[in-house]
Amino acid sequence: MVTVSHEVPAQTEARLRAVFRRSTVDWLPGWWTFAEEAGAVDRQDRIAEIHDEGRVSALVPATGREERFGVFRVVLPAGADDSGFVGWLATRVKAATGSGLFVICGQNARRGGIFDFYGVPEAVVAEVREFLAPSRPRDGLDGVVMRMAAEAGGDGTVYCFSQSGESISARYGGGPVVEGWLVGTLDPASSTARLQYLQTDRGGIASSGELMSEIGRRPDGRWYLIGGIHLEEMEL
Numbered sequence: 001m002v003t004v005s006h007e008v009p010a011q012t013e014a015r016l017r018a019v020f021r022r023s024t025v026d027w028l029p030g031w032w033t034f035a036e037e038a039g040a041v042d043r044q045d046r047i048a049e050i051h052d053e054g055r056v057s058a059l060v061p062a063t064g065r066e067e068r069f070g071v072f073r074v075v076l077p078a079g080a081d082d083s084g085f086v087g088w089l090a091t092r093v094k095a096a097t098g099s100g101l102f103v104i105c106g107q108n109a110r111r112g113g114i115f116d117f118y119g120v121p122e123a124v125v126a127e128v129r130e131f132l133a134p135s136r137p138r139d140g141l142d143g144v145v146m147r148m149a150a151e152a153g154g155d156g157t158v159y160c161f162s163q164s165g166e167s168i169s170a171r172y173g174g175g176p177v178v179e180g181w182l183v184g185t186l187d188p189a190s191s192t193a194r195l196q197y198l199q200t201d202r203g204g205i206a207s208s209g210e211l212m213s214e215i216g217r218r219p220d221g222r223w224y225l226i227g228g229i230h231l232e233e234m235e236l
Helices: 009-021 085-097 122-132
Strands: 024-027 032-037 048-052 055-061 069-075 102-108 113-121 145-148 158-164 167-174 177-187 192-201 206-217 223-227 231-233
Touching: 009 085, 009 145, 009 158, 009 167, 009 177, 032 069, 048 102, 069 122, 085 113, 085 122, 113 122, 145 223, 167 192
Parallel strands: none
Antiparallel strands: 024 069, 032 055, 048 055, 069 113, 102 113, 145 158, 145 231, 158 167, 167 177, 177 192, 192 206, 206 223, 223 231
16 A cells, blocks of 8 residues: 655654554565576575566575675554655664665565565674664663643644764654754753754744753653653654
């Protein structure tokens, strides 16, 4: 199924984070490579075959020291709006590991429709596997999605946070905001963040400023910011 949706970039980021969190990453055993022929590739163990101007290549198990790849597939949650997922995942893998990836798409009605195989170079497979593992430890707010708390007048804006050490950033949008960014630093001793924001609204007006917020977690484990801005973590 191909979905068409209209949203601001932060809403796309929040949606795809939720899709990925509910997905499963399956790695195929062994190493894989491309076999290329002038005609059909007669290999029963191939998992993809591509025709281009009289040449045919197939993705098959590697048997020697040819260029080798690790191959995985992402099993998406049934019925999820996953439009934009391939580009989003490729961008995240590139930013985290330095590696590009190739994608081969197919159709399997028994598993919900369109699916993708992804390939990454042998040299970075371990790093990519660790990055995609659901149990990978993450820094504080890294990967957290928040929204304006109801008591602060929740306006539909979503905030997609990233954190590395004491550096915090968030892309946000939705509601009255078309595009916005938060950047700042966290003081671990006081759990206080000093943040700068820059945003544009639907009227085309840009604004910026500085705010201070306390960062903490509620008894149920959800993160919150309170002070200069009042946010609460969304369930993905």
